[in-house]
Amino acid sequence: MDFLLDIKTAMLPEAILSLTILMCTVLCFMLKQQIQKVIYIISLLGLVISLFSISLLAANKVFTAFYNSFSSDFFSVLMRFLILAGTLLVIVMTKDYSFTFKNRQGEFYLLILIAALGALLLAGSNDLIMIFIALETLSLCSYALSGFLKKDKSSNEAALKYLIFGGAASALMLYGFSFLYGITGLTNLTEIFSYLANNSGGTMLNLTLFTVISGFLFKVAAFPFHSWAPDVYEGAPVPVAAFLSTVSKIAGFAALVKLMGLAFNNIEIISITLGLIALLSITAGNFMALNQMNIKRLMAYSSISQTGFVLIGFALLSYMGISGAVFYLISYLIANLGAWLAIIIFNDQTSKNLISDLNGIAYNNPYFATCFGLCLLSLAGIPVTIGFMAKFYLFHAIVQMGPAYLWLLIFALLNTILSLFYYLKVIKAMFVCGQESINSKLVFNGGVLNTSFIALAVLVVILGILVTPFINIARYSALSVKLPIKQIEIFK
Numbered sequence: 071m072d073f074l075l076d077i078k079t080a081m082l083p084e085a086i087l088s089l090t091i092l093m094c095t096v097l098c099f100m101l102k103q104q105i106q107k108v109i110y111i112i113s114l115l116g117l118v119i120s121l122f123s124i125s126l127l128a129a130n131k132v133f134t135a136f137y138n139s140f141s142s143d144f145f146s147v148l149m150r151f152l153i154l155a156g157t158l159l160v161i162v163m164t165k166d167y168s169f170t171f172k173n174r175q176g177e178f179y180l181l182i183l184i185a186a187l188g189a190l191l192l193a194g195s196n197d198l199i200m201i202f203i204a205l206e207t208l209s210l211c212s213y214a215l216s217g218f219l220k221k222d223k224s225s226n227e228a229a230l231k232y233l234i235f236g237g238a239a240s241a242l243m244l245y246g247f248s249f250l251y252g253i254t255g256l257t258n259l260t261e262i263f264s265y266l267a268n269n270s271g272g273t274m275l276n277l278t279l280f281t282v283i284s285g286f287l288f289k290v291a292a293f294p295f296h297s298w299a300p301d302v303y304e305g306a307p308v309p310v311a312a313f314l315s316t317v318s319k320i321a322g323f324a325a326l327v328k329l330m331g332l333a334f335n336n337i338e339i340i341s342i343t344l345g346l347i348a349l350l351s352i353t354a355g356n357f358m359a360l361n362q363m364n365i366k367r368l369m370a371y372s373s374i375s376q377t378g379f380v381l382i383g384f385a386l387l388s389y390m391g392i393s394g395a396v397f398y399l400i401s402y403l404i405a406n407l408g409a410w411l412a413i414i415i416f417n418d419q420t421s422k423n424l425i426s427d428l429n430g431i432a433y434n435n436p437y438f439a440t441c442f443g444l445c446l447l448s449l450a451g452i453p454v455t456i457g458f459m460a461k462f463y464l465f466h467a468i469v470q471m472g473p474a475y476l477w478l479l480i481f482a483l484l485n486t487i488l489s490l491f492y493y494l495k496v497i498k499a500m501f502v503c504g505q506e507s508i509n510s511k512l513v514f515n516g517g518v519l520n521t522s523f524i525a526l527a528v529l530v531v532i533l534g535i536l537v538t539p540f541i542n543i544a545r546y547s548a549l550s551v552k553l554p555i556k557q558i559e560i561f562k
Contacts, residue, residue, distance in 0.1 A: 148543065465479060
């Protein structure tokens with residue numbers, strides 16, 4: 071193993087981010103409260119350099135590092151790019167919010183960066199041990215971030231619930247890993263897939279698949295492992311909720327894709343099970359979101375519903391299905407972070423989180439309301455937005471699988487219509503309620519935060535029109551994944 075060569079060819083972004091973390095750790099102990107904003111600048115700079123270093127990786131080739139425990143291919147490169155981009159936007163969100171942490175600003179940024187490093191390692195993991203270490207790195211930091219508002223009871227409750235449920239999910243997943251090692255005697259995923267392609271694991275393998283997949287379904291907040299999400303999203307600091315609903319989910323899905331090869335001998339069972347979980351996630355998220363008055367809880371249930379749509383692509387166990395899921399993650403990252411940016415801009419100035427607090431805000435600040443509305447319409451899948459194209463492409467992937475998956479398409483379409491009711495409820499509050507109903511005033515000036523918000527809203531529309539290059543990227547990334555099917559199908 072050549073350490074420097076491994077870093078250069080496969081793990082350059084992780085190496086740069088690790089150096090950034092070390093620098094921020096030293097500065098946390100050296101700097102006083104008044105100048106800890108320096109860590110904010112260093113964090114942004116480190117993430118920007120890490121993002122740039124992604125372009126230096128050869129995405130069209132497969133490189134491994136650390137005795138094949140980490141793999142860099144087109145899929146992992148794309149997922150790591152999304153993780154870094156999402157983390158960068160989350161750090162931007164904290165520009166004004168972090169001042170409430172006083173002398174703990176540096177620790178806050180440090181925890182986000184370490185969580186991002188765990189997410190990057192999870193996206194490229196090719197070994198059971200690496201997967202577990204990366205997942206726990208991400209999870210432990212997420213628990214601490216959720217309870218970072220120490221004097222807030224809801225934040226403490228969020229951290230405790232997340233810790234308990236997360237610990238149980240990790241134990242369940244580790245239990246499955248131990249079974250998998252007992253069956254194969256291997257920890258490397260490539261070798262495990264090769265073993266399972268030639269040997270039947272029997273009933274024990276089915277139990278292993280259940281426990282392993284359950285652990286990751288918790289991480290992405292899919293039904294029935296979703297109950298922690300609303301309380302955690304509501305109680306955690308707003309940037310942390312944004313991080314958990316985007317970056318953490320992308321890392322979980324990236325790892326789940328890599329583990330799909332375990333289903334080689336149980337394709338039909340896994341496909342049907344994931345399909346049912348997807349529909350239950352969408353339905354549960356939609357119905358619970360309908361009566362929500364708190365915008366953060368509404369976004370939590372929306373996130374559960376969006377998780378279900380991504381899982382539909384997984385349930386197809388086809389290259390087109392995975393490409394549809396990847397493209398959906400791209401659209402979700404843009405629209406969802408745009409919506410959370412709107413929430414934090416509004417919360418920073420008003421300290422309010424109720425949907426009724428947005429009444430008539432379009433009369434006070436039409437730019438804010440328009441950008442927020444576009445992001446919500448994209449999440450709902452309305453035409454001319456990237457969210458519509460993501461749903462359309464995903465539904466097209468279902469159609470390509472034939473009549474056997476018609477039930478999945480019908481329920482997905484019905485739930486798409488249902489989701490309109492709660493997204494339009496927020497838009498109605500902003501635009502339809504008259505000026506006499508205005509509950510809050512909002513100043514929407516320049517600055518990094520507002521500029522990023524407008525940029526994401528514009529991207530929602532532009533990428534909804536110029537969508538072909540991103541679909542092609544999703545297709546190429548899917549083709550680099552090891553799936554439990556006999557042949558690589560031709561995209562139609």
